[in-house]
Amino acid sequence: MAAFRRLAESTHFAGLRSSSQKEMSTSPSNQISRRGYHIDLGAREKALLEEDPALKRFKSYKNNLKRVSKIGDVLTILVVAACTYELYAVATVRKDQRQQH
Numbered sequence: 001m002a003a004f005r006r007l008a009e010s011t012h013f014a015g016l017r018s019s020s021q022k023e024m025s026t027s028p029s030n031q032i033s034r035r036g037y038h039i040d041l042g043a044r045e046k047a048l049l050e051e052d053p054a055l056k057r058f059k060s061y062k063n064n065l066k067r068v069s070k071i072g073d074v075l076t077i078l079v080v081a082a083c084t085y086e087l088y089a090v091a092t093v094r095k096d097q098r099q100q101h
Contacts, residue, residue: 041049
């Protein structure tokens with residue numbers, strides 16, 4: 001690990017690192033994103049963001065999602081309980097069979 005650290009700190013790699021940082025800082029796209037210029041949406045983007053009445057019937061509602069989530073949780077608990085009971089039943093049957101023989 002120490003050898004890798006010394007290698008990374010050598011002048012050869014330091015020169016590469018500083019040149020890549022210079023390239024990144026001089027690119028115009030990087031400066032724009034860093035400064036956070038605001039560009040207004042065009043007509044097409046605004047139209048795409050508007051509510052579409054044809055899609056309203058496919059919209060998810062919180063109450064329905066909560067209900068489905070609760071049903072899924074209950075089913076998961078039931079499956080885990082059934083599997084646990086089945087493992088217990090098999091174990092007790094095998095134990096009884098060993099005691100009889």
